[in-house]
Amino acid sequence: MLNILSYLLGIISLIVVIPATIPLLGWANWLALPVIVIGVVLGALSSRDGGRNFCLIVGLIAVVRLSLGGGIL
Incomplete structure (x- = not known):
């Protein structure tokens, strides 16, 4: 159940990050x-790693974008 919640939060944040x-x-x-x-x-x-890994990838995209824009842009 926690893995599904993690995936859902990852999808919600991906909708914002794109x-x-x-x-x-x-x-x-x-x-x-x-x-x-x-x-x-x-x-x-969670007992599985899929949701965590998905959120980490989305987080990596967000952090790289922030670093390219100087943290604000």
């Missing part, structure tokens, strides 16, 4: 990062 790759929308990644962290924690508490 449009945030557009210039001047990078601030939306800051909204997605707490949701990603919660998804990673729930995935770590």
